[in-house]
Amino acid sequence: MxxxxxxxxxxxxxxxxxxxxxxxxxxxxxxxxxxxxxxxxxxxxxxxxxxxxxxxxxxxxxxxxxxxxxxxxxxxxxxxxxxxxxxxxxxxxxxxxxxxxxxxxxxxxxxxxxxxxxxxxxxxxxxxxxxxxxxxxxxxxxxxxxxxxxxxxxxxxxxxxxxxxxxxxxxxxxxxxxxxxxxxxxxxxxxxxxxxxxxxxxxxxxxxxxxxxxxxxxxxxxxxxxxxxxxxxxxxxxxxxxxxxxxxxxxxxxxxxxxxxxxxxxxxxxxxxxxxxxxxxxLADPERTAAPEPLGRLLGPARAAVLVLLDAPKSTTQLVALTGQGLGSVGRHLKVLLDAGLVLRRRAGRSVLYYRTAVGDALVRAQGEPAGRRGGLSAKHREKTSE
Incomplete structure (x- = not known):
């Protein structure tokens, strides 16, 4: 070697x-x-x-x-x-x-x-x-x-x-x-x-x-x-x-x-x-970090982009670098996501890292599922419960 x-x-x-x-x-x-x-x-x-x-x-x-x-x-x-x-x-x-x-x-x-x-x-x-x-x-x-x-x-x-x-x-x-x-x-x-x-x-x-x-x-x-x-x-x-x-x-x-x-x-x-x-x-594959369009309508495109990027813990500096947003904007988005229970934070040395909660994961993951399967109920089951 x-x-x-x-x-x-x-x-x-x-x-x-x-x-x-x-x-x-x-x-x-x-x-x-x-x-x-x-x-x-x-x-x-x-x-x-x-x-x-x-x-x-x-x-x-x-x-x-x-x-x-x-x-x-x-x-x-x-x-x-x-x-x-x-x-x-x-x-x-x-x-x-x-x-x-x-x-x-x-x-x-x-x-x-x-x-x-x-x-x-x-x-x-x-x-x-x-x-x-x-x-x-x-x-x-x-x-x-x-x-x-x-x-x-x-x-x-x-x-x-x-x-x-x-x-x-x-x-x-x-x-x-x-x-x-x-x-x-x-x-x-x-x-x-x-x-x-x-x-x-x-x-x-x-x-x-x-x-x-x-x-x-x-x-x-x-x-x-x-x-x-x-x-x-x-x-x-x-x-x-x-x-x-x-x-x-x-x-x-x-x-x-x-x-x-x-x-x-x-x-x-x-x-x-x-x-x-x-x-x-x-990081290198933009398709893995692109915010789905429905999630962008729900949270706003910029905030949705931050949430999608938090599949792994990241600092605000990393989020600024990846999104191109300003430090203040990223900080405001993180506060809203924290208050909504979609992300958590923890300290790692001198850095504070943010990552998605189970609820945040479920919200992002739902964007890739057919509309009839979101929420864990099939379309057929929902039809029965609505009768």
Whole structure:
């Protein structure tokens, strides 16, 4: 199995961060795979997959590049640059362009070398050219513009809600609890060891590096590293599987990460390692959290949305992130729901978590039942009792 040696300071200083480019790359992987992980993703695929396939059909060279870069067991390193973690709030456009510029600036020789790794064999003659990074960047720009940016505010809210939930898990149960179920093969082994996948790779010493955790809404994930801030010989990354949790890495101009136990120099603090993982399923699938229209008429659409989201305990911060409503509005809705006996609250550390009562569950669950069965009586039985 592949694992990283992480000391306490590195883990304590690690951060959860959003990345518009990682979100777009994960979306490209779903388009390439052509299979949805949940109903919400199925609707997104139905809306965008035909245009994506049409674009690649009109550009066979880029289609060949995508197939080569998203190999069956490897992802080409240059396609997944490690996020910097410096993106600020906003619509994501500036952050996306800044991250994409790093990909576009990849030296052609590096891109070709990365493709031989993802292909696990020689580079096809048609890909022996210098415009591969530009072509990949142009395709990602198209995926962002046509399929991600229109829904970026909602995606960003889902990502932020996942960050809030993971951060709370760290505070309540430590890193082992937060990492549990994050992505296949990832878990805390103890003894300062973080397992990143189930592949038989040599361990990597990353103590002193910047460790980032990057949630994305599609069902995709990978790990990557960037050692380009340091001096020394370079090394390219390891095995990957798009959507199943892969590995990419670049040490262009960077020191080779030493084996476990190797001494790290002062430049190690400028290394970056990232774990990209899919958001929790109940957050990423909008159809699982959409308020039924009859419930919206009963409670009001905004209040109904809050009630539906409370199938699992959530804080007001998470509800604000998921709904896009203001803190004051969410607070007022929660008070009404509390007074009506539809939700309860409990304290968990520094957070107050809200969750549905049995009555609230029954109210939401009734929206999915035929009208004649609501309330536990069949239509036939009600006809008899009314005679």
């Amino acid at each position: 592949g694992w990283w040696q992480v000391n306490a300071d590195t883990l304590a200083e690690s951060r959860f961060v959003p990345s518009a480019l990682a979100e777009t790359t994960a979306s490209l992987m779903v388009l390439h795979r052509g299979e949805a992980a949940h109903p919400g993703e199925r609707a997104w695929l139905a809306a965008h997959l035909p245009a994506y396939r049409e674009r690649l059909a009109a550009d066979p060279l880029t289609a060949l590049l995508v197939r080569a870069a998203l190999g069956r067991r490897w992802i080409a390193d240059f396609l997944t640059p490690t996020p910097t973690g410096e993106a600020g709030p906003g619509d994501g456009e500036a952050a996306f362009e800044e991250e994409l510029a790093r990909l576009r600036a990849t030296p052609p020789d590096t891109a070709r070398a990365d493709l031989t790794v993802s292909l696990r064999g020689p580079l096809p003659a048609r890909l022996d050219r210098s415009d591969l990074p530009a072509r990949a960047a142009d395709l990602l720009a198209w995926v962002w513009r046509e399929t991600v940016r229109p829904t970026w505010p909602r995606r960003r809210r889902i990502v932020e809600a996942d960050i809030v939930a993971r951060t709370r898990q760290v505070g309540q149960g430590g890193w082992a609890a937060a990492l549990e179920g994050m992505r296949p093969g990832l878990r805390w082994l103890g003894g300062s060891r973080l397992q990143i996948n189930a592949y038989d790779n040599p361990p990597r010493e990353i103590s002193g590096a910047r460790l980032l955790f990057v949630p994305v809404t599609p069902k995709a994930g990978w790990v990557s590293w960037d050692l380009s801030a340091a001096e020394g010989a370079g090394e390219s990354g390891g095995p990957a599987r798009a959507g199943a949790g892969g590995v990419t890495g670049r040490a262009s101009g960077g020191t080779r990460p030493g084996p476990v136990g190797a001494a790290g120099g002062p430049e190690r603090s400028r290394h970056r390692y990232a774990v990209v993982y899919p958001c929790a399923g109940q």
